[in-house]
Amino acid sequence: MAEEQLLESFAGNTALEPVIEFRGVSKTYPSGTHALEDVNIRINKGEFVFVVGSSGAGKSTFMKLIMREEKANTGIINVNGFNLTKMSRKKVPLLRRTMGIVFQDFRLIPTMNVFDNVAFAMHVVGESGRGVRREVSKALSKVGLGDKARSMPMQLSGGEQQRVGLARALVNSPDLIIADEPTGNVDPNMSYEIVNLLTEINKRGTTILMVTHDHNLVRDFKHRVIMLDKGRIIADNAAGGAE
Amino acid sequence: MKFSSVRYLVKEGFKGVWANRLMSLASIGVLVACMVVIGLAILISENVTKAIGNLEKENVVMVYMKDYSWALYSDTLESDVENAEDTSSDEATSGAESTENSDNSEDNASTEDGADKNGIKDTDYEIHNDEEAEELRAKIEALPNVDKAEYISSQSGLENVKENMLEGQADYFTFLDDEYGNPLSAAVKVTMKDMALFDETIKQIEELNGVDTIRSHGELAEKIDAIKQGIYVAGFWIIAILVIIALVIVSNTIRVTMYNRKLEISIMKAVGATDTFVRIPFLVEGLIIGIISALISEGLIYFCYRVATEKISAILGTVVKFGEVSWYLLLVFIGIGLFAGAFGSVIMIRKYLKREGSEFTAI
Numbered sequence: 327m328a329e330e331q332l333l334e335s336f337a338g339n340t341a342l343e344p345v346i347e348f349r350g351v352s353k354t355y356p357s358g359t360h361a362l363e364d365v366n367i368r369i370n371k372g373e374f375v376f377v378v379g380s381s382g383a384g385k386s387t388f389m390k391l392i393m394r395e396e397k398a399n400t401g402i403i404n405v406n407g408f409n410l411t412k413m414s415r416k417k418v419p420l421l422r423r424t425m426g427i428v429f430q431d432f433r434l435i436p437t438m439n440v441f442d443n444v445a446f447a448m449h450v451v452g453e454s455g456r457g458v459r460r461e462v463s464k465a466l467s468k469v470g471l472g473d474k475a476r477s478m479p480m481q482l483s484g485g486e487q488q489r490v491g492l493a494r495a496l497v498n499s500p501d502l503i504i505a506d507e508p509t510g511n512v513d514p515n516m517s518y519e520i521v522n523l524l525t526e527i528n529k530r531g532t533t534i535l536m537v538t539h540d541h542n543l544v545r546d547f548k549h550r551v552i553m554l555d556k557g558r559i560i561a562d563n564a565a566g567g568a569e
Numbered sequence: 570m571k572f573s574s575v576r577y578l579v580k581e582g583f584k585g586v587w588a589n590r591l592m593s594l595a596s597i598g599v600l601v602a603c604m605v606v607i608g609l610a611i612l613i614s615e616n617v618t619k620a621i622g623n624l625e626k627e628n629v630v631m632v633y634m635k636d637y638s639w640a641l642y643s644d645t646l647e648s649d650v651e652n653a654e655d656t657s658s659d660e661a662t663s664g665a666e667s668t669e670n671s672d673n674s675e676d677n678a679s680t681e682d683g684a685d686k687n688g689i690k691d692t693d694y695e696i697h698n699d700e701e702a703e704e705l706r707a708k709i710e711a712l713p714n715v716d717k718a719e720y721i722s723s724q725s726g727l728e729n730v731k732e733n734m735l736e737g738q739a740d741y742f743t744f745l746d747d748e749y750g751n752p753l754s755a756a757v758k759v760t761m762k763d764m765a766l767f768d769e770t771i772k773q774i775e776e777l778n779g780v781d782t783i784r785s786h787g788e789l790a791e792k793i794d795a796i797k798q799g800i801y802v803a804g805f806w807i808i809a810i811l812v813i814i815a816l817v818i819v820s821n822t823i824r825v826t827m828y829n830r831k832l833e834i835s836i837m838k839a840v841g842a843t844d845t846f847v848r849i850p851f852l853v854e855g856l857i858i859g860i861i862s863a864l865i866s867e868g869l870i871y872f873c874y875r876v877a878t879e880k881i882s883a884i885l886g887t888v889v890k891f892g893e894v895s896w897y898l899l900l901v902f903i904g905i906g907l908f909a910g911a912f913g914s915v916i917m918i919r920k921y922l923k924r925e926g927s928e929f930t931a932i
Contacts, residue, residue: 393839422841433836437588447840454573494840 342370345502345533351401353387361387363557374528376544377537379554385537389506394418423451426495428505432487434479441475444494465493485516505536521547582853600862603815604902608870614804615889621797630785632774633754638723639781640694642752695779705779706757714770719758726753764794820913834921844922855914859906866902
């Protein structure tokens with residue numbers, strides 16, 4: 327798509343501040359796999375977006391491009407005010423500090439207790455002392471784990487571990503949270519609880535981008551849904567809800 | 570980076586040693602094993618060097634002076650001496666140097682040509698008194714490669730000779746003092762610092778005024794020097810190879826540690842840690858492991874060396890005392906420990922930091 331056409335297509339949404347913007351983005355891996363082809367997307371501040379699609383549809387590549395773990399071959403990507411196309415490797419940590427990431431497999435450091443796992447994200451941005459203790463306690467209370475601060479990750483259930491991951495993503499008050507199948511390794515009840523938590527966070531103005539396979543969740547929570555297939559966007563229900 | 574961040578990271582490094590204690594223990598074990606072997610190699614080489622040093626000290630050079638005795642007994646003047654015996658009227662004042670000839674000099678009175686009763690003139694020899702002898706000794710001692718220069722008067726030289734003779738034998742030689750004067754020239758006993766410069770030093774001594782002959786064991790000096798060089802070269806290579814082996818083993822151990830901790834690194838990167846932030850705790854951990862290993866090795870070596878030397882010194886005589894090399898060894902150990910720790914952690918972690926695309930999949 328030509329640059330002018332792209333700008334035109336976004337002209338109607340200028341009132342809202344974009345958090346994620348993809349313009350004509352394609353990604354082909356050295357192996358020859360076309361992971362994404364000509365993807366145009368705009369996610370505004372305060373939106374809750376589900377990203378769905380079968381395996382190999384390009385969901386992981388989409389997430390990797392947002393956190394600048396991979397670079398696009400063509401097109402322009404803007405995330406939280408950073409131009410990822412021109413960004414040097416040195417600035418990548420700064421970009422990542424503006425977002426919270428929740429992984430499917432929790433990714434907690436097994437040798438650190440719950441408190442330290444969450445505090446770690448604050449130390450990375452240079453916070454220390456009382457501020458850390460206050461914010462970590464707040465984040466743990468938000469996810470309902472205020473009493474588990476001294477537990478080790480291995481002593482917690484899957485759902486609890488994912489909530490620690492969520493607290494870690496929240497603790498620096500990011501503008502954007504990206505969650506890669508956060509309910510993939512937890513039981514159905516806990517899945518709803520986690521999406522409820524994310525919805526709560528979203529209500530306070532944080533943009534949420536959640537990759538999921540769980541159609542029930544998509545159906546029950548009426549949010550915007552982006553559907554990927556073979557590296558292309560085949561549906562984008564910006565109005566919310568899914569068919 | 571803020572000071573509070575550095576403090577946090579250093580603390581994390583300390584925690585890391587304990588949190589990954591099994592791996593820390595493995596790294597310490599490997600490092601200690603390498604250090605102990607290196608330490609033993611150093612101690613053995615030090616002891617051999619000391620033994621050779623003792624041998625070197627035995628290899629003294631005797632520098633004889635052109636003094637009255639030399640003039641009296643030297644081949645060139647032999648005929649003069651005979652003449653002097655016949656005439657016995659020629660007299661000259663002998664210097665303080667030839668006090669052993671006091672019996673002779675008592676009757677000495679200057680003749681017209683300045684020769685004494687032995688027919689020796691002042692101009693026939695160069696070292697006339699103790700001051701001149703001392704001056705020559707000082708000149709020898711001032712040479713760069715001379716370690717010690719000890720003055721041995723002709724009298725004490727003769728006494729030494731007599732002492733070494735069998736009982737009663739010495740009596741046969743009393744005539745030397747009484748009748749003809751001491752045949753031994755005053756000498757300087759020279760010990761050299763470096764046997765490799767033996768010939769050069771001998772040449773320098775020969776050039777000094779008042780030096781007659783030099784008695785030395787040049788061949789022995791050469792052999793000692795060759796052995797010493799051999800030990801230095803062998804010691805250097807053995808220790809260098811051991812250090813390289815130590816580094817390879819340590820880096821392998823750390824590679825295993827890193828493999829176990831790549832998840833940690835990927836999380837750090839995902840939440841926005843800079844490369845330095847990721848690196849510091851690992852670096853601190855490496856350094857702590859290095860220092861702990863150095864201290865353990867020092868203790869172990871001390872214990873082993875004490876036990877070993879108790880038995881060996883009884884057979885071999887003097888050995889290098891542990892106190893003499895303890896600081897040197899500790900410095901070597903800490904040097905290896907710090908280098909291995911820093912090298913291991915920083916170089917190996919680079920691999921994981923440079924690899925893009927590992928945060929999401931944690932590979």
